[in-house]
Amino acid sequence: MTMKDKTLKIILFILIVFLIIDMVLIIKLGGFKYITKKVSEMKYTISNKDKHYNDFEDNKALNNKTEDKLIDNEEKLKEENKSSNIKEINTASNNYIDDVSKVLPETLYQWKFYREDHKKIAYLTFDDGPSREATSKILDILAANNIKATFFVLGTSIERNEKADELLKRMYNEGHTIANHGYSHNYSLLYPNGIIDVQAVIEDMNKNTSILKGILGNDFYSRIIRLPGGYYSWKGREELYIKLKELGLYQMDWNALNGDADGKSHGKEQFMNNLINTVGDKDIIFVLMHDTDDKKDTVNGLQEYINFLKSKGFEFRTLK
Template sequence: MKNKKGKVHNYNMNVRRNFERQQRGRRKKVVALVGLVIVLIIGGFGIYSAVSSNGENKEATASQSSSSQKPGQAENNNNSVNTEASKLDNSGYIPLKDDKNADDAKVVAERTSGLLKGKLHYPVRDDGKKVVYLTFDDGPSTTNTPEVLDILKKYDVKATFFVMGKSLADHPGAKELLKREASEGHAIANHSYSHNYQHLYPNRVININNFMEEYNKTNALMKEILGKDFSTRTVRFPGGYWSWNGRENARPVLDKNGIEIVDWDALNGDAEGSGKSTPEQLVAKTKKTVEALGPNADSVVFLMHDTYGKENTVKALPEIIEYFKSKGFEFRTMK
């Protein structure tokens, strides 16, 4: 009986031990599983934090880069091209269609040419006016052009300046004078670059390639000074168009490029002979050449020079202006 009870007791003890071992095994598995879950959770949170932090750092860097610009820097960068372009358009030069003091150079050229060739006779205008176009060649000069402009301003008179490219390039201050001519309402035209007869007219024949090269060079220089919107189609050949041979070959090229050639039909004589006429002689020459046109003259293109050495032209200019006024002329430009 005792042996039987002992066997039962031993069996129960073995069952309990097995059960406890199983329980401990289950607890270990649960703990391991819970630990794995915790590791996964912690690892996932770490990855999320790293990604989130990296994104925030990128945004912060971009924000810092943006905020590090000085006030207005972005706007200035965007407008830099426009600012540079606007610097090119500050001359104040008035185009023909907006200039109440200017006549069409094509019309003036046709009238002057027709009168010189005898194909037209005064009067040539259809508005009943008497008009004189004061023109100055070979400038601007830093010695005489400022005084010419002062006198024109005093009399409220506008003129047409036939500009020589070399005068602009060679003399400090000449570019500012060109700007002044434009800003004060005068017309600006082309008078070649060099004024070199041998280059422009070898053997007294117009070399149209050389002439066009100088015409374009001078126009480009004036555009550089006055702005990209500046243009002129008005030109005066050094020495006058009708003085040279080869016109029949030159004219088609000039017409193709829309160039209007304007000579003159009266002058003060400041380039004749030694060019050292007294102011009184210049005034006398003015009256003589104008009156030679006859009493019906109603469109006069008047030649003078504002280059170096023409101080007497400056001295004679007020009396010349007063003479034209006394004859009933008004002063206009051509573009």
């Protein structure tokens, strides 16, 4: 054995002795307890993480369940409407009015926009009116083209427009559908935290209906509503879906638009491009536009949008 080996052995021995002394001290001074505590804390953190993960999974499952229910309801609806396929939709109605209770469940609610016969049908819709300048211009253009459209009028727009009575009566008398966009258009009231407050929505719609009855007579009633911001923008749709069904109301979104909801106008050429892109090759289109004085390029370009749709073979109809 060399001197070097001897030295190494001694160092190793000293280290082992120190290690033993350390362990005795740790156990004696409760250090071991500390280590045990640390280990159990680690275990707790891990299991808590699991818990959070499980909560997240539970929420996800709950959401999925709600979605499933919604789909179930929509499946049920599909089943109920099986007897009337898209081919038959327009045969029972008069020359320009279609039955909303057939059209929407067959098309928008299923996101199905193609017909067996590929007949092209356009439902033009104008939201947020009546307006001081735009409404009469829109009505003039529609009249010149013999087109009936659907106006989702808003209670607050009616109240702040001294010509509202006259404009609404003109819409009505010229055969357009006056549908319900509610009273307030107030997202935080209707959808606190992005979740639909069903009662608030129904009250808001009823408030607008009362105003409309005051102008158009007590017989006026529309079973078509459009949620401000659209139906699919909000959570809690299942409860609303059930309520609307109970009340015999139909919510109507859109599948084509000229993009005039976007704050600033990019010109009627841009609006035309938006329309071309969103119409695509669909046979049935629900076109979203706005009847407000700040959307000048909707009015300015309306005849061109109509020309484009006519060139694609679209027939213009309305829903009731």
